[in-house]
Amino acid sequence: MPSPLRPLARLFAPTPRTVERETLDIELPDGRTVPLQRVRDPRARRMKLSVDERGARLTVPLRASLAAADRFVTQHRDWLAAQLERFTVDGVPTLEPGTPVQLPLRGALHDVRWQAGRYTRLDHANDGTGALVFTHPARAGDTAVRRAVRDFLEAQGRADVGRWMPRYLPALPRAPRRVTFKIMSSQWGSLAPDGSMALDLSLVLARPSAFEYVLVHELCHLIHADHSRSFWREVEARCPRWREERDYFHAEGRRLKATLRALCGKV
Template sequence: MPLLPSSDPALPPVEITLRRSPRARRFSLRVSRLDGRVTLSLPPRAREADALAFARAQEGWIRRALSTVPEGQEIRFGTLVPVEGQMRVLRPGSGRILRLEGDSLLVPGDEAQLPQRLAAWLKHQARDRLAAASDLHAGRLGRPYRSLTLRDTRSRWGSCTHDGRLMYSWRLILAPPVVLDYVAAHEVAHLAEMNHSAAFWAHVARLCPAYQAPRRWLKTEGQALHAYRF
């Protein structure tokens, strides 16, 4: 991975991910708001040296963009993590299972295993909640779905294929329950309408009448759910 050297000796170099795109007609830079990854897109036949020269000329813009990327939240005991929209303090627990007590989430085992064990528990909770919500909405719609899978997607919170396969981001378990329910209603509505037409939104409104508020929440707050590093 190429490194963009700094014009200021006090600043570290920046890693650049090069991506050749058949649709690219010029060089373009993107800094991810989720993890700070810097991607430089270039046309198929462009020279790498010219692309890196372009990046060097844009160093000021790149560093300003990186300065606005939120820091990731490490998972350790004492960390606050949202579970169904409520902030919980991660604390050492006894026994073999994770459990909620008041404002605490008790996690047994060594701290080194905490991120892995917490992620596994959250995924289990997410599957239960999303399956229940999808079953409910599919029953109301009268359109069964074929399967349900979980992923850690960053570009979308859910999807529905033409053959009825539902996919959700398991990080929805971190959001308030009404947000998870809205996403389930949204994807189930695609079983009837594989588009975002007026007919589609009419189905969403019937399944989740107050969908506007959770939809706004995802647009304004959803990105923060990706800050937790499991």
């Protein structure tokens, strides 16, 4: 029998609060001004300053005042400057219609040719040079350009997975339920309990052997959900040089993720 007090409990239950975000400009000790995302999170228990390839972020509990948050950032400005320097990547391409640029794809750089057209689209040139052709209308905005890059990279990633996957499926207990591409902050891939696989879109920029290793890694989680010795034996049986690919990501991973965010991260 339902409790007669249940409707009363719902009436007086605290209203859940949502996460609030705002972007501020912070001056570093060297005089530079950088954006800082300040996040008020109901789940936070303490203030936390973090930096990754997306930039600087300050997490603030609801009970903390904004004045206290400002003091916290001021006290940690030197640390913040050092971390931002560590995550700065030189040579990240900028896409501006008509401006010569090279885009990374499968571990190599490709020249981009700009041409006028009705729709914004990125594709391979048909002349065998390896160049890419960026078609765009005269008024193509930044959002349309970024969307075209993302659509192109997703298509290339699906083509790679479609080419590699049949090689591994016969020895697996089941196929992935679906495969999607996302912009991930730290991971390269994940496998959900229902068998859905997510892959970082920046893998399309990496050398193909490294991309294929991540695919193998996630496929092997269909056999072992953990990272036990048995799991790594399955990985090694399918990708004997997986350690070299892991070292590649340690060396190039930050650049790959920063490049992807520069090209299409705001879409």
